[in-house]
Amino acid sequence: MAMCIVVIAKENYPLYIRSTPTEYTLKFYYMVHTSLDVVDEISAMGKALVYQRELYLGLFYPTEDYKVYGYMTSSKVKFVMVVDSSNTALIFQKLHNSYTDVMCNPFYNPGDRIQSRAFDNTVTLMMIQVC
Amino acid sequence: MEGLTLSDAEQKYYSDLFSYCDIESTKKVVVNGRVLELFRAAQLPNDVVLQIMELCGATRLGYFGRSQFYIALKLVAVAQSGFPLRVESINTVKDLPLPRFVASKNEQEPRPAASYSSDSENQGSYSGGVIPPPPGRGQVKKGSVSHDAVQPRPSADQQEPASPVVSPQQSPPTSPHTWRKHNRHPSGGNGERPLAGPGPFWSPFADSQSGSAAGDAVWAGHSPPPPQENWVSFADTPPTSTLLSMHPASVQDQTTVRTVASATTANEIRRQSSSYDDPWKITDEQRQYYVNQFKTIQPDLNGFIPGSAAKEFFTKSKLPILELSHIWELSDFDKDGALTLDEFCAAFHLVVARKNGYDLPEKLPESLMPKLIDLEDSADVGDQPGEVGYSGSPAEAPPSKSPSMPSLNQTWPELNQSSEQWETFSERSSSSQTLTQFDSNIAPADPDTAIVHPVPIRMTPSKIHMQEMELKRTGSDLTNPTSPLLVKPPDLSEENKINSSVKFPSGNTVADGYSSSDSFTSDPEQIGSSVTRQRSHSGTSPDNTAPPPPPPRPQPSHSRSSSLDMNRTFAVTTGQQQAGVVAHPPAVPPRPQPSQAPGPSVHRPVDADGLITHTSTSPQQIPEQPNFADFSQFEVFAASNVTEEQDGDAEKHPEVLLVEKASDPASSLRVAKTDSKIEDKTAASAPANMSKGTTPLAPPPKPVRRRLKSEDELRPDVDEHTQKTGVLAAVLASQPSIPRSVGKDKKAIQASIRRNKETNTVLARLNSELQQQLKDVLEERISLEVQLEQLRPFSHL
Numbered sequence: 001m002a003m004c005i006v007v008i009a010k011e012n013y014p015l016y017i018r019s020t021p022t023e024y025t026l027k028f029y030y031m032v033h034t035s036l037d038v039v040d041e042i043s044a045m046g047k048a049l050v051y052q053r054e055l056y057l058g059l060f061y062p063t064e065d066y067k068v069y070g071y072m073t074s075s076k077v078k079f080v081m082v083v084d085s086s087n088t089a090l091i092f093q094k095l096h097n098s099y100t101d102v103m104c105n106p107f108y109n110p111g112d113r114i115q116s117r118a119f120d121n122t123v124t125l126m127m128i129q130v131c
Numbered sequence: 132m133e134g135l136t137l138s139d140a141e142q143k144y145y146s147d148l149f150s151y152c153d154i155e156s157t158k159k160v161v162v163n164g165r166v167l168e169l170f171r172a173a174q175l176p177n178d179v180v181l182q183i184m185e186l187c188g189a190t191r192l193g194y195f196g197r198s199q200f201y202i203a204l205k206l207v208a209v210a211q212s213g214f215p216l217r218v219e220s221i222n223t224v225k226d227l228p229l230p231r232f233v234a235s236k237n238e239q240e241p242r243p244a245a246s247y248s249s250d251s252e253n254q255g256s257y258s259g260g261v262i263p264p265p266p267g268r269g270q271v272k273k274g275s276v277s278h279d280a281v282q283p284r285p286s287a288d289q290q291e292p293a294s295p296v297v298s299p300q301q302s303p304p305t306s307p308h309t310w311r312k313h314n315r316h317p318s319g320g321n322g323e324r325p326l327a328g329p330g331p332f333w334s335p336f337a338d339s340q341s342g343s344a345a346g347d348a349v350w351a352g353h354s355p356p357p358p359q360e361n362w363v364s365f366a367d368t369p370p371t372s373t374l375l376s377m378h379p380a381s382v383q384d385q386t387t388v389r390t391v392a393s394a395t396t397a398n399e400i401r402r403q404s405s406s407y408d409d410p411w412k413i414t415d416e417q418r419q420y421y422v423n424q425f426k427t428i429q430p431d432l433n434g435f436i437p438g439s440a441a442k443e444f445f446t447k448s449k450l451p452i453l454e455l456s457h458i459w460e461l462s463d464f465d466k467d468g469a470l471t472l473d474e475f476c477a478a479f480h481l482v483v484a485r486k487n488g489y490d491l492p493e494k495l496p497e498s499l500m501p502k503l504i505d506l507e508d509s510a511d512v513g514d515q516p517g518e519v520g521y522s523g524s525p526a527e528a529p530p531s532k533s534p535s536m537p538s539l540n541q542t543w544p545e546l547n548q549s550s551e552q553w554e555t556f557s558e559r560s561s562s563s564q565t566l567t568q569f570d571s572n573i574a575p576a577d578p579d580t581a582i583v584h585p586v587p588i589r590m591t592p593s594k595i596h597m598q599e600m601e602l603k604r605t606g607s608d609l610t611n612p613t614s615p616l617l618v619k620p621p622d623l624s625e626e627n628k629i630n631s632s633v634k635f636p637s638g639n640t641v642a643d644g645y646s647s648s649d650s651f652t653s654d655p656e657q658i659g660s661s662v663t664r665q666r667s668h669s670g671t672s673p674d675n676t677a678p679p680p681p682p683p684r685p686q687p688s689h690s691r692s693s694s695l696d697m698n699r700t701f702a703v704t705t706g707q708q709q710a711g712v713v714a715h716p717p718a719v720p721p722r723p724q725p726s727q728a729p730g731p732s733v734h735r736p737v738d739a740d741g742l743i744t745h746t747s748t749s750p751q752q753i754p755e756q757p758n759f760a761d762f763s764q765f766e767v768f769a770a771s772n773v774t775e776e777q778d779g780d781a782e783k784h785p786e787v788l789l790v791e792k793a794s795d796p797a798s799s800l801r802v803a804k805t806d807s808k809i810e811d812k813t814a815a816s817a818p819a820n821m822s823k824g825t826t827p828l829a830p831p832p833k834p835v836r837r838r839l840k841s842e843d844e845l846r847p848d849v850d851e852h853t854q855k856t857g858v859l860a861a862v863l864a865s866q867p868s869i870p871r872s873v874g875k876d877k878k879a880i881q882a883s884i885r886r887n888k889e890t891n892t893v894l895a896r897l898n899s900e901l902q903q904q905l906k907d908v909l910e911e912r913i914s915l916e917v918q919l920e921q922l923r924p925f926s927h928l
Contacts, residue, residue: 101460105438
């Protein structure tokens with residue numbers, strides 16, 4: 001299973017990109033990029049999304065059977081995941097938890113690339129689980 | 132050649148001898164002539180000497196390197212002790228006396244100054260970073276001539292003999308050099324210093340003397356305290372970059388400081404040897420230094436260092452931000468963005484290690500983990516799994532534990548929450564109010580606990596924590612949570628049980644509460660009110676008509692008498708925990724009210740087999756309340772979680788209940804006085820229960836419960852509990868309220884007594900059944916959790 005996880009900051013630049021190396025990597029990046037529009041669209045809908053949002057973007061590419069999931073935190077940090085299985089809620093939760101742990105680190109400046117090993121481990125675990 | 136493990140004394144002694152033989156001050160090779168003289172002085176037969184030389188590899192190498200020399204010395208000792216000369220005997224023979232050399236060759240105390248100077252010169256040959264003695268070390272062990280002591284290393288620094296630990300490139304001799312400075316060689320006598328355990332593991336002996344790789348291991352065996360010194364310089368003077376250059380200087384510095392009390396040295400040596408297996412162990416001096424540094428930032432040792440302050444502090448160490456970030460990740464154990472004393476020490480220790488060239492571990496080494504009480508999870512093994520249990524420096528563990536305990540306890544967010552709630556409890560305290568709060572807090576917890584586990588964080592509740600939670604749950608404004616509660620519980624629990632049991636049956640009592648001087652009435656009212664109140668909290672029906680407010684009037688005599696009866700009937704099983712929960716109320720034991728609310732919950736423990744569930748519930752109850760916020764999160768999560776859907780519903784109820792309970796202390800007081808409360812709550816709970824297909828009112832609790840049992844276990848549990856309380860409330864409410872008539876007290880009392888007794892028995896049965904269900908539910912929950920874990924291969928960080 002191919003998979004790609006991207007953490008996107010509020011200003012829509014990537015904080016963390018990780019993907020399983022396949023030929024889809026570039027495609028993944030493209031999908032993630034385009035999914036940002038969807039994210040903005042949904043968040044602009046004005047629903048009172050107080051809780052953590054999860055938006056299922058559906059199949060972008062009919063020929064390929066992976067889905068792009070989006071997840072936005074209250075601080076407008078987005079996690080976009082390209083995966084071809086479900087159970088994304090859990091994954092996003094864990095991602096979010098790891099992300100908050102990274103945030104708690106005083107040495108981490110918000111807006112920096114995420115270089116935390118713990119975060120990497122979490123992502124790796126999730127990719128292993130999915131794949 | 133296999134590695135050689137030397138004890139402290141041996142190391143010192145050998146290093147001295149080596150320096151003695153190291154006429155040419157090469158520090159690497161000993162002059163053969165001297166060595167031979169030495170061996171002759173050992174008064175061993177020639178062939179033995181030859182054998183020794185062969186064994187240690189000198190004949191192979193053609194010269195006596197340090198390792199060879201040491202091995203040879205050890206073999207001399209072995210031979211002198213009469214053991215057969217074998218390579219293995221180097222390490223296997225324990226408590227070997229130091230090799231004895233006849234007088235002239237004996238270089239012990241009277242170390243010629245020349246050797247010292249040679250040492251210092253040799254020190255200069257140190258490569259790599261010698262870790263300067265950690266500040267705070269009283270004594271610098273490193274024998275090195277003070278180069279220029281540029282670094283303001285506190286002369287008081289004691290350096291661990293672990294100086295070798297510092298630089299991988301260092302040859303093992305460094306430590307002996309340092310030791311040599313201390314005139315502590317047992318001149319032939321080993322009694323001076325207890326040969327503490329296996330000495331540093333001289334794996335380099337096997338390798339070449341450079342033993343860089345081995346050196347790492349060896350040095351790894353020593354805690355890297357020395358960096359502290361550098362660190363001190365960080366704070367004071369920037370140049371950590373000059374770490375390397377500092378090393379020789381530091382080494383030299385240490386030399387000057389060397390002549391410190393030998394006792395401290397002995398301690399250091401002992402410590403070093405004891406910790407050599409665990410590179411991450413923090414020695415006492417190190418710890419002391421860390422603590423002092425902690426104090427500079429945060430005077431309260433039990434407090435936190437906020438992230439920003441810690442960031443500034445650690446930035447001074449000039450480590451790259453990425454590494455500091457990683458260190459933070461490792462050391463912030465509870466991920467709260469602040470460092471407790473233990474976390475701070477761990478972080479400091481890691482920085483020190485990193486400064487000295489050690490790579491940061493991927494996981495926090497066990498010896499650096501904050502010592503939590505009854506922490507089962509702390510079994511996470513760090514870098515040295517096997518070594519953790521090794522000659523663990525007991526001296527270090529306890530001190531680290533004691534400070535960590537309070538700090539850790541404080542770090543528990545629940546504690547904070549609960550303390551807040553605690554405060555609110557006490558704020559609202561009027562006698563009756565506190566009592567009712569107490570009751571409401573306790574009672575509702577049970578069904579919830581059965582279903583929802585409190586904060587996930589608290590998977591490893593510490594006993595103390597649990598106790599504290601219990602205490603807080605009881606809304607005690609006791610200053611000393613544990614002891615008073617524990618002391619009081621038996622009485623209170625009994626009383627509570629009695630009261631509650633007494634109360635429930637009588638509906639009159641609810642109304643009676645105020646009117647009659649009956650303690651009964653007051654009790655049931657309170658219980659009912661508290662119980663129903665809980666539900667009403669979650670419920671939106673605020674009709675304050677319902678339950679009779681708990682009469683503030685304590686009925687000591689009555690309660691006691693009833694309690695006596697009840698005591699026989701319902702022996703307190705869970706005892707302390709329940710008692711603690713129940714006991715809290717600041718009210719004096721005679722006060723029935725406090726016991727009331729816990730009544731229902733107390734009854735649960737009454738079960739013969741309720742002990743286990745009780746303990747499980749009570750702690751669960753406790754954390755639940757302060758953490759009801761977590762429940763909501765959990766609920767949300769659960770709701771979104773497909774697998775836990777069914778739990779979500781049930782949990783919502785408990786959560787609601789929990790919320791009720793949590794807010795009970797606050798709101799219960801407000802509504803305490805309203806009789807309608809109970810009814811309202813009943814009504815509120817009734818619909819909730821109705822949803823489950825049960826009729827909380829009218830039908831006796833048993834049939835209702837039985838109906839529920841057929842359903843999902845979780846729900847029935849919740850339902851039953853709510854039902855039970857609802858039923859009780861209903862019963863209470865339905866029963867004609869005894870008009871307050873002073874004149875008919877006696878009859879009213881008797882009647883209420885009868886009613887209460889009936890209610891008691893009913894409740895007792897209910898209780899037992901609920902207990903059983905609770906256990907089942909818990910088992911189910913456990914199995915579900917296990918399955919969940921299995922389904923989730925990755926663990927949450």
